[in-house]
Amino acid sequence: MMKQSEFKKRRKQFMQRIGKGNIALIGSASVHTRNRDVDYPFRQDSDFYYLTGFNEPDALAVFIPGREQGEYILFCREFDEKKALWEGAHSGLEGATKHYAADDSFPIDDVDDILSGMLENKVKVFYPMGRDIRSHRDLIGLITRIRMQSRLGVVAPAELASIEPILHEMRLFKSPAELKLMRHAAEISAQAHVKAMQFCRAERFEYQIEADIVHHFMQSGLRAVAYPSIVACGKNACTLHYTENKDQLKNGDLLLIDAGAECNHYAADITRTFPVSGKFTEPQAQLYQLVLDAQLAAIEQIKPGIPWNAAHEVSVEVITKGLVKLGLLKGNVKKLIKAEKYKQFYMHRIGHWLGMDVHDVGDYKINQEWRKLQAGMVLTIEPGLYIPENCKTIDKQWRGIGIRIEDDILVTKEGHEVLTNGVPKTIVDIEAVMNSTDKFIAIS
Ligand code: GLY
Ligand code: MN
Ligand code: MN
Numbered sequence: 001m002m003k004q005s006e007f008k009k010r011r012k013q014f015m016q017r018i019g020k021g022n023i024a025l026i027g028s029a030s031v032h033t034r035n036r037d038v039d040y041p042f043r044q045d046s047d048f049y050y051l052t053g054f055n056e057p058d059a060l061a062v063f064i065p066g067r068e069q070g071e072y073i074l075f076c077r078e079f080d081e082k083k084a085l086w087e088g089a090h091s092g093l094e095g096a097t098k099h100y101a102a103d104d105s106f107p108i109d110d111v112d113d114i115l116s117g118m119l120e121n122k123v124k125v126f127y128p129m130g131r132d133i134r135s136h137r138d139l140i141g142l143i144t145r146i147r148m149q150s151r152l153g154v155v156a157p158a159e160l161a162s163i164e165p166i167l168h169e170m171r172l173f174k175s176p177a178e179l180k181l182m183r184h185a186a187e188i189s190a191q192a193h194v195k196a197m198q199f200c201r202a203e204r205f206e207y208q209i210e211a212d213i214v215h216h217f218m219q220s221g222l223r224a225v226a227y228p229s230i231v232a233c234g235k236n237a238c239t240l241h242y243t244e245n246k247d248q249l250k251n252g253d254l255l256l257i258d259a260g261a262e263c264n265h266y267a268a269d270i271t272r273t274f275p276v277s278g279k280f281t282e283p284q285a286q287l288y289q290l291v292l293d294a295q296l297a298a299i300e301q302i303k304p305g306i307p308w309n310a311a312h313e314v315s316v317e318v319i320t321k322g323l324v325k326l327g328l329l330k331g332n333v334k335k336l337i338k339a340e341k342y343k344q345f346y347m348h349r350i351g352h353w354l355g356m357d358v359h360d361v362g363d364y365k366i367n368q369e370w371r372k373l374q375a376g377m378v379l380t381i382e383p384g385l386y387i388p389e390n391c392k393t394i395d396k397q398w399r400g401i402g403i404r405i406e407d408d409i410l411v412t413k414e415g416h417e418v419l420t421n422g423v424p425k426t427i428v429d430i431e432a433v434m435n436s437t438d439k440f441i442a443i444s
Contacts, residue, residue: 020066024126028059046356070103129162172362173376185263190422192216206231206245217261226267229259237402238386251277271406278434283397290322294383302416307370312350315383351380382406
C-alpha cells in the first residue's frame with residue numbers, strides 16, 4: 001500500500017505548480033455497464049488516484065491552492081447503509097476527511113452548486129482537457145452561470161488549461177515508493193511467464209495458459225491484470241492486439257504471451273515468445289535471435305541524456321540488417337531503412353512509458369524534439385517481427401511467425417535496470433526452463 005504521506009507530498013507539489021488564484025478539478029472513473037445490470041470491475045482513474053488514493057467512483061477532487069478553509073476538497077458519495085449492505089464499504093464524507101486527508105468533503109450530488117462557488121473569482125481552471133466531453137460541457141455550463149452574475153461583481157474564470165503538462169510530468173518520474181510497487185508487479189509477472197513456459201503443452205487452449213498466468217497473479221496477491229493478456233499461438237501472434245485467446249496450441253508453433261499484473265495501480269508489461277514443443281525450429285530460432293539482438297542493443301542504449309528515439313533507431317538498424325542477411329529484405333541497408341521497408345515486418349515502435357497506466361503518461365517530445373531520458377523514468381523495450389502468413393513473396397519457412405520480446409526498464413543515474421529479468425529470454429535459457437524436470441524451482 002502507498003502511504004498517505006506520499007499522496008500528500010504529490011498534492012503539495014501539484015498545488016505549487018497550479019499556483020494561487022487558480023483551481024484544479026479531477027474526476028474519478030465511473031462504473032461501466034457490462035451487460036444489463038452487471039458492471040465491469042471498477043478501476044480508478046490513474047490521475048485521480050495519483051493525487052487522492054481514493055478508490056471510489058462518483059467522486060471529484062478539487063484543488064484550490066491557498067484556500068483558507070482548506071486546499072483539497074473531495075466530493076464523493078454520502079455514506080448509505082443500504083448501499084454498504086449491497087455493494088460494500090464506501091468512505092462517505094467523514095471517511096474522505098478522516099482516511100484520505102481531504103480538508104473538506106461534500107456530497108457529489110451537490111457538486112454543481114458548491115463547485116460553482118469555488119470557481120468564482122478564480123483565474124484559471126485546470127482539468128483533464130479533451131478526455132471526457134460531458135465533464136467539459138458541465139464545466140462550461142458552470143462558468144456560463146457564473147458569468148451571468150458578473151454585474152454582481154462576480155468574476156468567472158477566464159482560462160481553461162489542461163492538467164496534463166503538470167500532472168503527467170510528475171507521474172513520469174517514479175518515486176522510490178512507486179518503484180517498489182512496480183518492482184513487485186514486475187517480479188510476479190516474470191514468475192507467471194516462467195510458469196506459462198513450464199505449463200505450455202500442445203493441445204491446451206490459449207485461454208488455459210491465460211488462466212495459469214492470472215492464477216499466479218492472484219495467488220501472489222495481485223488481483224488485477226494491467227491489460228488484457230495476449231496469448232497468441234502461431235499466426236495469431238501476427239495480430240498485434242490479439243486477445244481472443246481461443247485457439248489450441250500446436251507443436252511446431254511459437255507462442256507469444258504479452259501479460260502483466262497490476263500492483264496497487266502500477267503495471268508490469270512483459271512479452272515472451274517461445275516454442276510450444278520446447279524447442280525452436282531453425283527458422284524460428286533465426287528470427288527469434290534477431291529480435292533478441294535488437295532488444296538487447298536497444299536496452300543497451302538506455303541511460304540519462306539519450307534521446308527517447310535512440311533505442312528505436314538502433315532496433316530498426318539491427319532488424320533491417322538481420323532481415324537482409326536472412327533474405328527477407330533485399331538491397332542496401334541504409335536505403336531500406338530510409339524507405340522504411342522494415343515496417344512490413346516491424347510496424348510498431350520500440351516501446352512506451354510505463355507506470356500507473358500500461359501506456360503511461362508523459363510527453364515523448366519537447367519542442368518537437370525527442371526528449372532525453374532521465375533517471376526515474378520507466379519504459380518498455382519491445383521490438384518484434386511479424387511475418388504475415390499470406391505474404392507470398394517471402395519464403396514459406398518464415399510465414400506466420402510472430403515474435404515480440406518485451407522488458408520493463410528503469411532509467412537510473414548510472415544507466416538502467418531491467419525490472420523484468422526474472423524471466424529468461426535467450427534461446428538456451430528458454431529451452432532449459434521448458435525442458436527442466438525441476439519444475440517451479442525458478443519460481444518457488
Ligand atoms: N501490452 C501492451 C503493450 O505491450 O504495449
Ligand atoms: Mn508494452
Ligand atoms: Mn506488452
